[in-house]
Amino acid sequence: xxxxxxxxxxxxxxxxxxxxxxxxxxxxxxxxxxxxxxxxxxxxxxxxxxxxxxxxxxxxxxxxxxxxxxxxxxxxxxxxxxxxxxxxxxxxxxxxxxxxxxxxxxxxxxxxxxxxxxxxxxxxxxxxxxxxxxxxxxxxxxxxxxxxxxxxxxxxxxxxxxxxxxxxxxxxxxxxxxxxxxxxxxxxxxxxxxxx
Numbered sequence: 001x002x003x004x005x006x007x008x009x010x011x012x013x014x015x016x017x018x019x020x021x022x023x024x025x026x027x028x029x030x031x032x033x034x035x036x037x038x039x040x041x042x043x044x045x046x047x048x049x050x051x052x053x054x055x056x057x058x059x060x061x062x063x064x065x066x067x068x069x070x071x072x073x074x075x076x077x078x079x080x081x082x083x084x085x086x087x088x089x090x091x092x093x094x095x096x097x098x099x100x101x102x103x104x105x106x107x108x109x110x111x112x113x114x115x116x117x118x119x120x121x122x123x124x125x126x127x128x129x130x131x132x133x134x135x136x137x138x139x140x141x142x143x144x145x146x147x148x149x150x151x152x153x154x155x156x157x158x159x160x161x162x163x164x165x166x167x168x169x170x171x172x173x174x175x176x177x178x179x180x181x182x183x184x185x186x187x188x189x190x191x192x193x194x195x196x
Contacts, residue, residue: 056096056097056098056102057094057095057096057097057098057102057107058094058095058097059092059093059094059095059109060092060093060095061090061091061092061093061111062076062077062078062090062091062093063076063077063078063079063080063088063089063090063091064076064077064080064088064089064091065080065081065082065086065087065088066087066088066089066173067085067086067087067088068081068086076091082115082176083176084176084177085175085176086175086176087120087173087174087175087176088117088173088174088175088176089123089171089172089173089174090111090171090172090173090174091169091170091171092109092111092169092170092171093167093168093169094107094109094162094167094168094169095166095167096162096163096164096165096166096167097165098164098165099164099165100164101161101162101163101164102161102162103153103160103161104151104152104153104158104159104160104161104162105151105152105153106151107151107152107153107162107168108148108149108150108151108152109144109149109150109151109152109168109170110144110145110146110147110148110149110150111144111145111149111170112145113145113174115176116176116177117174117175117176117177118174118175118177119141119142119145119172119173119174120172120173120174120175121138122135122138123141123171123172123173124136124137124138124140124141124144124170124171124172125170125171125172126155126158126168126169126170126171127168127169127171128152128158128159128162128166128168129162129163129166129167129168130167133171134155134156134157134158136155136170136172140154140155141172144170144172150170152168
């Protein structure tokens, strides 16, 4: 009986020794007894951390028909209906979704007018970070519709950089001059059916 116990104990000891060797050397982790006294040396990492950052800059364009919508229920939509003489207000928002500030000279906003209409002079406003609105001159407002657009650094009283997790938006008004079934905020507004 003792012989069997000794044999099974020896087999168990060899098996435990092999499993320990496999655990420490098979995964190439070397711990030379320095875990408490110094650093433990790691030869290979099995798992890697993966950090997914939000997009650095996101641009969204919305529209509101301020002629047909009462002031207390105004909201921004991707598209809206408009008729002759209606005044539409557009809002282009540039959101810094990253974790670092963006220099003002690197932020450029441009727009393409949608449908027939004329821009209302003096209606340009810029808001940075939810603070007070900064009036936009008609010269800068007209420059918004060029290929180069306007830079944040071109706007007077604008900060030197757009802080992380902050938005800047430009608003302007357009008066519809021809019959239009609907007015879209732009190509990024989506192709769904117009709201009822």
